[in-house]
Amino acid sequence: MATGRTYNDAIDALNSLQTPYAVIEARRKAGIRPDAASVREMRAYLARLGYSPPDLDRLNVVHVAGTKGKGSTCAFVDSILARYQRNGGPPRRVGLFTSPHLIAVRERIRIASAPISEELFARYFFEVWDRLEQNRAVAADMAAPGSKPIYARYLTLMSYHVFLSEGVDAAVYETGIGGEFDATNVVERPVATGISSLGIDHVFVLGNTVDKIAWHKAGILKPGTPAFTVEQVPAAEEVLKKRAAEKGVDLKVLKIDPRLAAARIRPDAIFQKKNATLAIALAEAALRKLDTSFSPDPDALPQAFVDGLEQVVWRGRCEVKDEDSVIWHVDGAHTVDSLKMAARWFVGDCAGRAGVGPKVLIFNQQGRTEAVDFLDGLCNTVKNADPAGKGFKHVIFCTNVTYAATGYKRDFVNRQHNPADIANMTQQRVFAERWKALDPSANIMLIPSIEEALNTARSLAEKEGEQKAQALITGSLHLVGGALGILEGADAL
Ligand SMILES: Nc1ncnc2c1ncn2[C@@H]1O[C@H](COP(=O)(O)OP(=O)(O)OP(=O)(O)O)[C@@H](O)[C@H]1O
Numbered sequence: 192m193a194t195g196r197t198y199n200d201a202i203d204a205l206n207s208l209q210t211p212y213a214v215i216e217a218r219r220k221a222g223i224r225p226d227a228a229s230v231r232e233m234r235a236y237l238a239r240l241g242y243s244p245p246d247l248d249r250l251n252v253v254h255v256a257g258t259k260g261k262g263s264t265c266a267f268v269d270s271i272l273a274r275y276q277r278n279g280g281p282p283r284r285v286g287l288f289t290s291p292h293l294i295a296v297r298e299r300i301r302i303a304s305a306p307i308s309e310e311l312f313a314r315y316f317f318e319v320w321d322r323l324e325q326n327r328a329v330a331a332d333m334a335a336p337g338s339k340p341i342y343a344r345y346l347t348l349m350s351y352h353v354f355l356s357e358g359v360d361a362a363v364y365e366t367g368i369g370g371e372f373d374a375t376n377v378v379e380r381p382v383a384t385g386i387s388s389l390g391i392d393h394v395f396v397l398g399n400t401v402d403k404i405a406w407h408k409a410g411i412l413k414p415g416t417p418a419f420t421v422e423q424v425p426a427a428e429e430v431l432k433k434r435a436a437e438k439g440v441d442l443k444v445l446k447i448d449p450r451l452a453a454a455r456i457r458p459d460a461i462f463q464k465k466n467a468t469l470a471i472a473l474a475e476a477a478l479r480k481l482d483t484s485f486s487p488d489p490d491a492l493p494q495a496f497v498d499g500l501e502q503v504v505w506r507g508r509c510e511v512k513d514e515d516s517v518i519w520h521v522d523g524a525h526t527v528d529s530l531k532m533a534a535r536w537f538v539g540d541c542a543g544r545a546g547v548g549p550k551v552l553i554f555n556q557q558g559r560t561e562a563v564d565f566l567d568g569l570c571n572t573v574k575n576a577d578p579a580g581k582g583f584k585h586v587i588f589c590t591n592v593t594y595a596a597t598g599y600k601r602d603f604v605n606r607q608h609n610p611a612d613i614a615n616m617t618q619q620r621v622f623a624e625r626w627k628a629l630d631p632s633a634n635i636m637l638i639p640s641i642e643e644a645l646n647t648a649r650s651l652a653e654k655e656g657e658q659k660a661q662a663l664i665t666g667s668l669h670l671v672g673g674a675l676g677i678l679e680g681a682d683a684l
């Protein structure tokens with residue numbers, strides 16, 4: 192481990208906690224999946240830090256699981272609570288914990304909607320590090336003494352320390368993977384729980400059908416805590432209801448909130464209305480607990496709610512950046528369903544602009560072999576929306592390596608993928624093959640880094656046209672974060 196104690200040192204130390212590719216592969220082959228031991232382990236680390244699960248009650252946690260829309264829902268809740276507080280109500284300080292990060296690791300831990308500073312991150316990171324070292328013997332029966340939790344668990348643990356130390360009294364938590372065995376599931380008495388849209392993702396860990404996946408997500412439901420979800424496919428809804436009943440939880444399945452008619456949410460799409468509906472219910476449940484004078488109006492949203500929904504900032508999702516030669520459409524979708532949403536949003540936005548130039552796709556997804564099946568919906572949605580049936584003119588498959596010359600930005604170092612696959616662009620070749628079958632007329636390119644992919648799209652646009660090219664960057668939040676970092680300067684947050 193590095194001897195310094197700067198933010199960069201903290202990120203290097205954190206990266207050393209990533210499970211290496213070889214270990215992941217060995218586990219996968221042996222069929223080892225996370226189980227109840229992971230939450231036990233989190234409790235042990237919490238004890239080494241000097242906390243017990245009841246201490247987390249001070250955070251008044253709003254806990255969100257789901258396949259898609261978790262982060263968006265959490266950002267809405269955070270934004271609503273922030274506006275409510277500015278109007279003079281509680282909470283005093285709102286914390287937000289999300290994953291993954293887009294541009295810098297510290298985005299995952301926010302206070303008052305802003306990522307904690309590099310200084311604060313470094314300080315708390317090493318406080319956690321030292322306490323874990325000093326208290327190796329504590330709860331040694333629940334986690335190996337001397338060990339540190341893996342990356343995502345470390346950040347979860349650290350977030351509790353940050354929020355408790357900084358006087359946060361309402362904290363919105365996005366689960367990492369699943370729910371039942373997720374690191375965030377050490378919280379025992381959240382003030383509200385929510386399950387956003389369910390679909391297929393993380394099949395190795397969670398299972399390959401939506402009912403198995405629903406089982407995991409329902410693991411965050413807690414007796415005595417108000418629980419909400421949005422309308423789901425029947426197989427998922429059935430499991431959620433069954434598990435809720437087993438726990439004695441009254442799970443409310445929400446239809447799109449009619450009060451949303453008063454708020455202009457972006458994008459104006461059903462999926463986002465579902466996220467907003469869930470967020471409203473969660474914020475209302477949290478405020479009932481935090482503010483005895485709060486009582487929801489069934490007919491209208493308070494202004495703070497409307498403002499919170501309209502002014503939320505949730506980067507990397509349905510973003511447009513208008514440059515001289517290219518209009519960049521940026522969205523971090525990375526499942527079959529969400530990529531269809533992203534494609535629909537892209538064609539809708541292009542259709543709303545005068546004089547649309549050639550369409551360019553920049554796509555990547557690393558480490559998931561099933562990602563090749565993401566392409567069909569993406570390709571067809573764009574082709575079908577065009578009166579002449581034309582799809583993307585240029586299709587660029589790149590890696591998630593940020594820069595051509597210097598490689599990964601520190602915050603994006605990822606030891607969980609096979610380095611040989613990245614060097615050989617193995618996955619990108621499979622994508623190219625599939626796209627050729629889907630749309631033989633497309634100009635398909637393999638480009639080794641995000642920086643070069645953006646430059647290629649720009650120079651194609653400059654060479655070809657009077658009209659601006661329309662580029663869609665999607666498939667991976669790492670790709671999108673890297674691209675935004677380059678488009679805005681590396682420290683843009
Ligand atoms: N309810 C939804 N249903 C389907 N797609 C959605 C939904 N909400 C958001 N999306 C799409 O998924 C992308 C990611 O959204 P968000 O960050 O809210 O999800 P998430 O659940 O936090 O995902 P992850 O943590 O796995 O990246 C968005 O850019 C959008 O394209």
Ligand SMILES: [Mg+2]
Pocket residue numbers: 258392
């Ligand atoms: Mg996910």
Ligand SMILES: [Mg+2]
Pocket residue numbers: 261262289290291365
């Ligand atoms: Mg997320």
